Amino acid sequence: MINPFPVLPEFEYIRPKTAEEAIQFLQSHPEQARPFLGGTDCLVALRNRRISPNFLVDLKYLDGFQDVIFHPHDGLTIAAAVSMNEMIASEPVKMTYPLIAAAAREVGGYQLRSRATLIGNICNASPCGDTIAPCLVYGGMLAALGPDGKRCIALKDFFLGPGKTILQPNEIVCSIRFPLPPAGSRGKYLSIGRNALGDLAIAAVTILAFPDASQPSGYCFRIALTAVAPTVIFAEEAQRLLSQTPLNEKTLEQAALLAGQCCSPIDDIRASAHYRREMVRVLTGRALQQVWNALQKDVQQEGGNG
Ligand SMILES: Cc1cc2nc3c(=O)[nH]c(=O)nc-3n(C[C@H](O)[C@H](O)[C@H](O)COP(=O)(O)OP(=O)(O)OC[C@H]3O[C@@H](n4cnc5c(N)ncnc54)[C@H](O)[C@@H]3O)c2cc1C
Known part of the structure; x- marks a missing residue:
């Protein structure tokens, strides 16, 4: 089938310096601005005219958005801009949360996984998002930031339907945290x-x-x-x-x-x-x-x- 929309429409690329700046921009451009990370869902949706934002707000370079932090007593935190490949290569993910690594290996091909992120997969809210189920069984908790500050959202309460979540348009997800898996898992x-x-x-x-x-x-x-x-x-x-x-x-x-x-x-x-x-x-x-x-x-x- 011939793609009727082969090229991306024009949009303005925004690169905020802080998460707060990103929120401010999203808030001052309602319905026009959209956050993104790897862009592997976002840019396809834009090209196919399923979304039509005037501004894409890049969260990839924000401070702390590239971290994978593991505490042997507290568990694991994966920040928003960590790519699938970085996550798959991370020792704590491989050793302690192997289901996340197994599912991430199923996402697209190697090149795609060097851009695509876990948080992008979650925020895209597709019922066939590969990494969502492992995050659910490990009891994932999202850290979201909006104009009223931070809030924690249990992943099990996040999804409303295909492509729909409880996140407000001016909120962003900064990371996901997992408790240690129960003993003997x-x-x-x-x-x-x-x-x-x-x-x-x-x-x-x-x-x-x-x-x-x-x-x-x-x-x-x-x-x-x-x-x-x-x-x-x-x-x-x-x-x-x-x-x-x-x-x-x-x-x-x-x-x-x-x-x-x-x-x-x-x-x-x-x-x-x-x-x-x-x-x-x-x-x-x-x-x-x-x-x-x-x-x-x-x-x-x-x-x-x-
Ligand atoms: C060729 C190809 C193959 C693919 N194969 C698979 C596959 O096998 N399995 C699978 O599950 N998926 C697949 N995907 C879909 C996609 O790659 C994944 O969903 C990926 O994890 C999305 O991550 P991203 O960082 O690129 O998200 P982005 O495209 O950057 O964002 C996805 C969505 O989330 C929103 N968003 C992003 N970050 C935030 C944030 N921090 N806060 C709030 N909202 C945010 C964006 O506005 C957008 O709506 C494929 C895509 C392509 C193009």
Whole structure:
């Protein structure tokens, strides 16, 4: 198909010196100015006339926006302008939050990942944003800055629908913070696309599970589903079943079935709704099995060491 909009429309490039200056500019140009980081979503949307700002406000060079900070007791903070490649190469991300690194590796190709950011992926609020589900299962908290100062937003409360968030037009996201994952956590990220290289997910499943003595099954599971609802969602019924019922092959199968049933996918050029739902069941079943095997292995090793 011939692209009817092959060139970018004109816009003014704004490079604020401070985050406060960025906010001021956004506030004084309502509906005309838009913040951006890597621009990999923003510039495509601009070229396709899905957005038409007169000003693009570049947040990439702001002080502190390039940091990855890890405290062994407090957890991890990833600032807004950290690229996917920088994040994937970061030791704490690889070692302590491996699901974020695994999902980030699925985003586009290498060149794209040297521009694209985690915060851009989140703020774009696409239901198929690859890194959103891992950030949800690790309990991500966004730090936003606006005219009234800073506020923290739990990532689970951030999304309203495709491309829609609770962020005000004059607010920016400065970073995302993660607590340490619960002790004994094991996880898996599985996704399926039309091809292995750089296509958006047809469906993806992210699971984080950990021992939890307060649950009847002895475990707590967080299961997040990508590209199968208007936003990335938790498979709540499946999570409940896995925490309340003794864990065995049958429980895992039932949980996978519940995950498939809880989503509301669309038919589109990538896949039918039916196929997506089926893939959620299959991927959830596979991921649960692998996570459960890892959790059991940990128990055996602890028994052997004790
Ligand atoms: C060829 C190609 C392949 C792709 N493949 C994938 C893929 O496989 N998986 C995937 O998930 N995505 C994919 N994407 C989409 C995109 O690369 C990602 O969503 C990326 O992470 C966006 O990050 P960015 O920094 O480029 O965001 P930008 O384009 O800079 O911004 C994205 C949106 O967020 C807003 N925004 C940015 N920063 C802030 C902030 N700090 N505060 C408030 N709002 C902000 C912008 O206004 C814009 O609406 C692909 C894109 C392309 C062009």
